[in-house]
Amino acid sequence: MASKKKAEKRVAIVGFGFMGRMHYGNWKKMKGAKVVAICDRDKAQFTAPITGGNIAGADVATDFGDAALYDDFDQMLREAKPDVISLTLPTPLHVPLTAKALQAGVSVLCEKPMALNAVECDKMIAAAKKARKGAKLMVAHCLRFWPSYMYLKKLVESKKYGKVVAASFRRFSAPPGWQKGTNWFADEAKSGGVALDLHIHDTDMVNYLFGMPKAVTSSAAFGKHGEMQYISTLYDVGGAAVTAEGSWVMTSTLGFEASYIVTFEKAVVILDGKRDKPLCVYPSKGEAFEPKLPAGEGYEYEIRWFLDVLNGKKVEKVITPEQSRDSVKIVDAERRSAKSGKKVAIR
Numbered sequence: 001m002a003s004k005k006k007a008e009k010r011v012a013i014v015g016f017g018f019m020g021r022m023h024y025g026n027w028k029k030m031k032g033a034k035v036v037a038i039c040d041r042d043k044a045q046f047t048a049p050i051t052g053g054n055i056a057g058a059d060v061a062t063d064f065g066d067a068a069l070y071d072d073f074d075q076m077l078r079e080a081k082p083d084v085i086s087l088t089l090p091t092p093l094h095v096p097l098t099a100k101a102l103q104a105g106v107s108v109l110c111e112k113p114m115a116l117n118a119v120e121c122d123k124m125i126a127a128a129k130k131a132r133k134g135a136k137l138m139v140a141h142c143l144r145f146w147p148s149y150m151y152l153k154k155l156v157e158s159k160k161y162g163k164v165v166a167a168s169f170r171r172f173s174a175p176p177g178w179q180k181g182t183n184w185f186a187d188e189a190k191s192g193g194v195a196l197d198l199h200i201h202d203t204d205m206v207n208y209l210f211g212m213p214k215a216v217t218s219s220a221a222f223g224k225h226g227e228m229q230y231i232s233t234l235y236d237v238g239g240a241a242v243t244a245e246g247s248w249v250m251t252s253t254l255g256f257e258a259s260y261i262v263t264f265e266k267a268v269v270i271l272d273g274k275r276d277k278p279l280c281v282y283p284s285k286g287e288a289f290e291p292k293l294p295a296g297e298g299y300e301y302e303i304r305w306f307l308d309v310l311n312g313k314k315v316e317k318v319i320t321p322e323q324s325r326d327s328v329k330i331v332d333a334e335r336r337s338a339k340s341g342k343k344v345a346i347r
Ligand SMILES: NC(=O)c1ccc[n+]([C@@H]2O[C@H](COP(=O)([O-])OP(=O)(O)OC[C@H]3O[C@@H](n4cnc5c(N)ncnc54)[C@H](O)[C@@H]3O)[C@@H](O)[C@H]2O)c1
Pocket: 014, 015, 016, 017, 018, 019, 020, 039, 040, 041, 042, 045, 053, 071, 073, 088, 089, 090, 091, 093, 111, 112, 113, 140, 142, 178, 179, 180, 197
């Protein structure tokens, strides 16, 4: 008997700036999926030379094969009939357009942060519960799929080197300015500022590795207009000393930097692209060594994982919409703590 071949998933990219191009390039690598449409309200984005974001890797194509180009989301949904969209739009549009797609029976891979606050995230979760035709929602917390962070997750879970004694995470960047037109990142009402837009990557990693913290204590530096430029947080996870720092105030000559130092009872593990050994394990016995990791970036693995979910494959539990909402909730608490100078409990 001939085996039933699964139909190719029809993919649309919505928002074709830095991250839209990143998703586009990675969807093109997927067997069993085809990008049938790209949508951006600014048609110039289809031909504009891309300025790139804070990390390299976004697709620079201007020939999109037979993918249809749209500047209207509703028209795209009606005509292109995608099975799944990558929603790579400015953050205030995440909730309304995700809800619309799910209501139309279209699955959504929505960029992080899920929404501007936890209440808004709950609206997205409610929309996912009412989604038509079994459509699914995933928030693209790429670090959970990044090989050097997946390696850390495995060490924490397996306790290969004992328990975690201390962990510190850093994410440093110059202020974002790659978007076309008005700098929506600079407006905290639109992006949530450095805490919600950048630092949430590490907050979500703390949530993934240690669970929901009981409380946070944050301090921050603010710019001339009261905008947060830098945040440093101590997470009360019970047991280990866990901190994370995020900055949008670094110089452009420093470039983008993401790193961690995690001290276990029997080893120290350091990720730092600027060292000779970018990821290295320093055990209490034996030689330091560089673990071998799978090639590629989290952006590719997160898409592969979601595609497997959509195809009904058995997958490892990595992320849920509720966990994505919880990471926004932690950042909400961090921002309150930084402004008040007080420890903030998380309920
Ligand atoms: N995962 C990561 O590492 C990472 C990195 C950077 C940004 N992000 C997130 O990705 C999202 C997008 O960020 P970006 O850097 O790509 O922004 P961007 O400004 O480069 O791109 C956004 C695009 O959306 C388009 N757009 C705006 N309104 C639209 C509408 N109504 N319909 C269709 N298109 C519309 C704009 O024209 C623009 O091309 C944000 O939520 C951001 O926080 C994630």
